[in-house]
Amino acid sequence: MKKSALALILLIIILGTANSIVLAQAEPDIKRLPAAIVKDLKGANVNSASFGNDGKPYVLNFWATWCKPCINELINISDVYEDWVKETGVKIIAVSIDDSRNIAKVAPLVNGKGWSYEVYIDQNQDLKRAMNVNNIPHTFLFDGKGNMVHQHNSYTEGDEMKLYEKIKKLTEQPKE
Amino acid sequence: MPIFFIRLSGLLFFYFLCTRAFAQSNDSNLLGGEIRGNFTIDAQYYRQDSTIGAVKVDERMRFMGVGNLIYTRGKFTGGVRFESYEKALLGIDQGFNDGGGRSGIPYKFASYMDDNMEITLGNFYEQFGNGLTLRVFEDRNLGLDNSLEGFRVRYAPMKGIYLKGLFGKQRFYWSLGPGIVRGGDGEVAVHELYEPLAEAGWMITTGGSFVSRYQEDQDPTFNFPLNVATGAGRLTVQKGAAQFSGEYAVKNNDPSGTNKFIYNRGRVLLLQGSYSVSGLGISLGFKSADNMEFRSDRGAQDPNILFINFLPALVKQHTYNLAASIYPYAVQPLGEIGGQYELSYRIPKNTFLGGRYGADFVINMSAVNTPYRTPTDSITAEQKKISYNNSLFRPGKQTIFRDYNIEFRKKLSSKLKMNLMFMYTENDTRLTLGDARGTLVKANIIVADFTYKINSSHAIRFEGQVLETAQDQGSWGMGLVEYTVSPHWFFAVLDQYNYGNPNESRRVHYLLGSFGYTKEGMRIQFSYGRQRQGVLCVGGICRVVPATNGATIQITKTF
Numbered sequence: 143m144k145k146s147a148l149a150l151i152l153l154i155i156i157l158g159t160a161n162s163i164v165l166a167q168a169e170p171d172i173k174r175l176p177a178a179i180v181k182d183l184k185g186a187n188v189n190s191a192s193f194g195n196d197g198k199p200y201v202l203n204f205w206a207t208w209c210k211p212c213i214n215e216l217i218n219i220s221d222v223y224e225d226w227v228k229e230t231g232v233k234i235i236a237v238s239i240d241d242s243r244n245i246a247k248v249a250p251l252v253n254g255k256g257w258s259y260e261v262y263i264d265q266n267q268d269l270k271r272a273m274n275v276n277n278i279p280h281t282f283l284f285d286g287k288g289n290m291v292h293q294h295n296s297y298t299e300g301d302e303m304k305l306y307e308k309i310k311k312l313t314e315q316p317k318e
Numbered sequence: 319m320p321i322f323f324i325r326l327s328g329l330l331f332f333y334f335l336c337t338r339a340f341a342q343s344n345d346s347n348l349l350g351g352e353i354r355g356n357f358t359i360d361a362q363y364y365r366q367d368s369t370i371g372a373v374k375v376d377e378r379m380r381f382m383g384v385g386n387l388i389y390t391r392g393k394f395t396g397g398v399r400f401e402s403y404e405k406a407l408l409g410i411d412q413g414f415n416d417g418g419g420r421s422g423i424p425y426k427f428a429s430y431m432d433d434n435m436e437i438t439l440g441n442f443y444e445q446f447g448n449g450l451t452l453r454v455f456e457d458r459n460l461g462l463d464n465s466l467e468g469f470r471v472r473y474a475p476m477k478g479i480y481l482k483g484l485f486g487k488q489r490f491y492w493s494l495g496p497g498i499v500r501g502g503d504g505e506v507a508v509h510e511l512y513e514p515l516a517e518a519g520w521m522i523t524t525g526g527s528f529v530s531r532y533q534e535d536q537d538p539t540f541n542f543p544l545n546v547a548t549g550a551g552r553l554t555v556q557k558g559a560a561q562f563s564g565e566y567a568v569k570n571n572d573p574s575g576t577n578k579f580i581y582n583r584g585r586v587l588l589l590q591g592s593y594s595v596s597g598l599g600i601s602l603g604f605k606s607a608d609n610m611e612f613r614s615d616r617g618a619q620d621p622n623i624l625f626i627n628f629l630p631a632l633v634k635q636h637t638y639n640l641a642a643s644i645y646p647y648a649v650q651p652l653g654e655i656g657g658q659y660e661l662s663y664r665i666p667k668n669t670f671l672g673g674r675y676g677a678d679f680v681i682n683m684s685a686v687n688t689p690y691r692t693p694t695d696s697i698t699a700e701q702k703k704i705s706y707n708n709s710l711f712r713p714g715k716q717t718i719f720r721d722y723n724i725e726f727r728k729k730l731s732s733k734l735k736m737n738l739m740f741m742y743t744e745n746d747t748r749l750t751l752g753d754a755r756g757t758l759v760k761a762n763i764i765v766a767d768f769t770y771k772i773n774s775s776h777a778i779r780f781e782g783q784v785l786e787t788a789q790d791q792g793s794w795g796m797g798l799v800e801y802t803v804s805p806h807w808f809f810a811v812l813d814q815y816n817y818g819n820p821n822e823s824r825r826v827h828y829l830l831g832s833f834g835y836t837k838e839g840m841r842i843q844f845s846y847g848r849q850r851q852g853v854l855c856v857g858g859i860c861r862v863v864p865a866t867n868g869a870t871i872q873i874t875k876t877f
Contacts, residue, residue, distance in 0.1 A: 173352055173354065174352070176354070176388075176390055176395070177431055179436075179472070184521045184556060185507065185521055185523050185554055185556065186507065186510070186521075187474075187480060187507075207635075208635035208636075208637060209637070210637050241449070241453075241455075241628070241630065242445075242448035242449050242453075242588075242628070242630040243630035243631050243632070243635065244635060245448075246561075246563070246590040246591075246592050246601050246603060247592070247599075247601050247660065249561065249592060249594055249599075250592045250593075250594040250599025250600065250601050250660070250662060251599060251662065252594075253559070253594035253595060253596060253598075253599055254594055254596075254597065254598060254599030254662040254663070254664060254678075255664070255678070256596045256597060256664065265445060266443055266444060266445045266455070267443065267455070268443075271386075271443070272354075272388065272395075273354070273876070274354050274355055274356035274386055274388065274876045274877070275356070275876060276356050276358055276458075276841075276874040276875075276876060277459075277841075277874065280839075280876065292838065293838050293839045293876065294805060294836070294838055294839075295836055295838075295839055295840070295841050295874070295876065296834075296836050296841060298777065298802035298803075298804045298805065298808060299769060299771050299777035299802060299804060300771070300773075300774050300775045300776070300777060300802075300804030300805070301804045301805050303774055303804075304804060304805045
């Protein structure tokens, strides 16, 4: 009984990884940012379809005030953000999925930490659902044409450097 | 055993369906649109463990799967969610099993969105204002879904004016609740209509909402109102670094199983203010609620089903294990008065406390009491069934919850980071946990959290926590070691020890080992050991887990 149960677990793991390997070798799929209405920190409605960075790459990060790994990630990026912008022109768009319990804390947190990200609030989680985010933090990288080229779920120390390598690769491509 | 394979084959079929659809979307522009989706598979193997109260699970192993497929082409979006509970893991609402386990498609929608209008048919989630009159939402980790099935329109006739209207019935496990929900919401951004205001730096938004529920009355003894209405008005004002927002909602008499069939009206007032400049943030909140539970079935009693509205908890949302999951706060929609204050301050670099890198501290205080109520005279109580009078601004003497905490965060060197927290809490578990034998628990909690970055990819984190109390189950200790290899791996060992339990045989260890692998949008996590019910945060993700002993595996993917 126990053995067969373990065999099942193994089967799931193998299928999961096998699929991801097959998919990783497939052509990069081209996906753009779907349209959903979010609010900026001044309370204005903004359509996510208008997100962009004047032909330069941008990062879409889903976070919340109560999510420790999310805050760690945003703090760690904040430490180097100035250099990132200077070297690649990248922009970080941080979308908070906080509900009315914590929504009043978003602006004090962002200002208190001195973050210079573009921050939005996705209170009804319309954008989170449209992007099919399971858990936060979840980060998406879009190239200058608005195609989603990379994503990463969760945060561990050092992930920001891996993300930056991907950003640099996008901006270092030789111009035609 | 064969039954497992039958159940599993269903899940795997859907899994391949998802990934095949994904593969196709790579090859070609499927019908010229895009397909996106995600899925989560949870499986748990249960061992009976009487020392921690982990019950025998007849199935020994349970599986849950949820998958979304969303198709977008231009202004059109359509989607379905497949769910499978064979059966729901312990800790998830067992109603989803529909008896012996159940799979199906409880969520499907089609929507059209252009520059100023969005129309949705099918299932949807929505929130009016702060949610005091309506907030239908999902939280998969909590096993919570109260989506509406019906019709919704969002319309912006001009810049600065935003209207919403909807009707439908709420999801009730695998069917719909009995009440029809109708509602509308309007919001006016005054500064968008009158630009000189915006130029002067003012942002003023005002709005109102109205929601009504219709439910048949077939009760032979009670004469229930067939239609119950709620209405709310709200205002947000912002200038420079300061922001204020308030919302007030009222509800018609709504005798229900949970309010013991009283005919009192419901009311709730929510006030929030904040001030923040670089390095300093202050926020204040006040909430007073009375008889404000609003569901689409007046007979509903289960804690998480058929809620139309939402009352936010104005207390800090902790994530450290012992602080978050042993004595958590729960909103009392039938009546509570509370407030919260939070101050965050960044200590500059090159100061005594700030050191070379600067440091942050946050002070947070919240207090919630029952409201002060005076019983009505016997005639009013019996004939009108108005059982008490109260003021929204006068708290009663009974403490429901207190939380005074301070958190200090500091980078000690380029490699070592420290986070310390001290918290004092009081919690009446009779109200917050519905524990009939509960009491007012008073506890001190101390947390120390150190992260050492070994190199650009490897890091190790240590966490030590103590919860000290003389009541209930007594004191707890907790230790965690977590090793992460960016960007793919994490390994963690966690032990919780109920060393202060008055019953010596219950002074047990909850040892749990886990590891996980992440690649882009995919994540696999495996854990083995004892789990207490509560919020578990390891390896970068927070999740609610039940009290069990055994093995757990979770696979999530976004594509």
